[in-house]
Amino acid sequence: MFRLICMLLLLQFTITATAQQDAWIYLTDKANVASSLANPISILTQKAIDRKAQFNIVIDERDVPVNESYIADLKTQTGITVMAKSKWFNTVHVRGTEADINALDALTYVDSIDFADKSLNSGSREFHEQDKYDNFEQQVVFNYGNTQNQVQMINVDNLHVDDYTGEGITIAVMDSGFPNVNTMGAFQRLRDNGDLLNGYDFVTRNTDVYANTASSHGTRVLSDMAGFIQDQFVGTAPDASYYLFITEDVSSENPVEESYWVEAAERADSLGVDMINTSLGYRVFDNSNYNYTPADMNGQVTFVSKGASVAVEKGILVVVSAGNSGASSWQTVGSPGDSPDVLSVGAVNADGNYVSFSSQGGPAQVGYQKPDVVARGGAAYVIDQNNNIIQNNGTSFSSPILCGGIASLWQAIPDASHTEVMDYVRQSASQFSTPDDFLGYGIPDLELAKNIALSTNERLRPEFYVYPNPVKDELKIQFPNEVIEAEVEIYNQVGQRIFSGTVSSDYNTVNVSQLSTGIFILVLSFEATSKTYKILKD
Incomplete structure (x- = not known):
């Protein structure tokens, strides 16, 4: 009798352990939310859109489909059968053993598990009715690791907490080379989200923007906006979208590179790009007959500066490195950063103090402030082409750090114009009332910039x-x-x-x-x- 009881208990345990259970797997996020909401015909029929408009029903994140890549991955998990999905609750209904379902909790895109058998929920986060607010307003929590100082310095981390991470903003990066961006781990998140758009090498006239390995400068610049290594490195706009354009020929220095830049800006405009980041500058060339002088740095002389001004006129927010000539005889902000229409960015160190290499405002820049603002460019953290986190000096990196931050800000105030956004950034800076030729208006506070925009411009609220x-x-x-x-x-x-x-x-x-x-x-x-x-x- 005892043996029979033991066998029955063992059988019951085996049946329980292998019994099929049903559960709802709540997911962390959705793909392309901003773009879907901006183009509702991509997710709803016209009839549905018309009906919502008739009754003043808001089209929101709940209308965006569940991320199909998550569903596809769930289907590959051991013992799991996908039964149904709900976009309203951003959840997938699965069937499997208790153990196999609980194993899904280790997946990065799984937020919580709610078993149909509520007695099984003790091992996972208990589901409350109020969790629907978590699903609609998913908290973004990054461990910034090495980038904590350069992110917090401009207070973009508070925007990230509010889910403003650059989603829906498109940035064109003009630089010298982007080797391994299409394969390295630091940009896996970018690729998985479909945010690494195509590009073009204007120097070699090649559509394979990754084939040019002469310089990795663009890779490092991009990392400060879009790079992501879990718990080690977070760029300032990890969810923005990026076009990559090579306009710089590192084998020589020739004014044709200015033309490449303008051609790329025209391409960016035709593609509907919101922002341009360029960590390039033009002053002197291999042929000294082509050289500019500091007196030419007034936004009216160089081809690239005039092109940058037109890009702004066309509606693009252009962010430019101020240059690294502060300690040289040249000293002043170079082109295209000398244009009064662009936002030129100087450099400070981790303590927020001016670094000597950062280019300064010059006598040719009359009637407007250069540099406009500053961000960390002294020993800034970047990711190189080998996926290593390293430190580099230069306004080449203060520019993308701030550019990505502004993308996150613009997501928070999407109805603001590009010139309004630039003004809010300047107004938020640490020495807005007392600018100088070293720090310009100072270090921006992008959370403050958002609050200035919302408190002073009723249209944006x-x-x-x-x-x-x-x-x-x-x-x-x-x-x-x-x-x-x-x-x-x-x-x-x-x-x-x-x-x-x-x-x-x-x-x-x-x-x-x-x-x-x-x-x-x-x-x-x-x-x-x-x-x-x-x-x-x-």
Whole structure:
């Protein structure tokens, strides 16, 4: 009898261990959200779009399909059968043994697992109704590793926390070479997200932009915007999209490179690029007859500077390295950074102090400030063509660090023009009221730039404007004209409601001084509508 009982218990254990279970696998993110929302016909029929418009129903992230690459990968996992999917909840319904389903938790794109058999959920994060806010407002948490100083210096990390990571912004990078960008690990995230767009080598007239291995400068420049190595390195716009253009011939120095640059800028304009980063400068050439002088650095003389000004006129935000001539007899910002229309970026060290090589404003730049602003270029961290994290000096790197940061800022204020964005960046800088020829307006604070934009330009505000964010003591809620009163609820990251109350256009302040430091979800409900916001408590 005892043996029979043991056998029955063993059989029951075996059946339990191998029994097929159903579960919902909640995913961390979706692909191409910004581009899909900008082009809703790519994800909805015209009839659906018309119906939503008729009833003022917002097309949002829930309408974007589940990432098909995640589904394809789930289908390859041991013992897993994909049964269904839901874009509204960004989840995939799977079937498999308890052990095989729990093994999915190790996948980087899996946020949580909710077994249909709720008794099995003790081993995974318990699912709450409030988790829907996590799915719609997914928190971005990066371990910046080596790049922490250069990211935090311009306060772009706070934009990243709010999911502003450059998504939907397209950047053209004009440089000298991009070897291994198409294969190396630091750009795997970029490739997987479909954000590494095509490019062109204007020097060799070659569509294979990776074939030119004469210089890896472009690879290192790109890394400060788009590079990502888990827990070691995060660029300032890891989710922006990038075109790569080679315009610099490292074998010689000739004005034809200015023409290559302008041709590439024209190509960028035709492709609808939002921003250009160029860590190049033109002053002197192999043939001294072609040389410019510091007096020519007024934005009106060099072909490349005039081309850069036209690019800005066409609607592109152009970010340019100020140059590395600060300690030389040349000294002044070179072209195309001398154009009054571009944002030229000088360099500081990790402590935010001017580094001697950074080019300075010169006497030819009358009536406008150069450099415009600065970012870290002294011993900045970059990734080389061998996927190694190293340190390099130069405004070549302060420019992309800031360019990527501005891409993340622009995602947060998408209705701002390129010139407005540049102005907000300048206004946010550390010495805006007392600029000089070394740091220009100083080190930008991109979170502050966002707040300046939203507080001073009503056109850029969402329906409700929740500020300041990050917040210390009092959170204010600015109402649209048609709304008088709303219910407000605040939830912590595990879905617990920790505050509820009523706010109105007359009494619009919520005291959050008692909240602990961290990220919270705020829900505003009015009539039959609700809005969700992520707030950061300092």
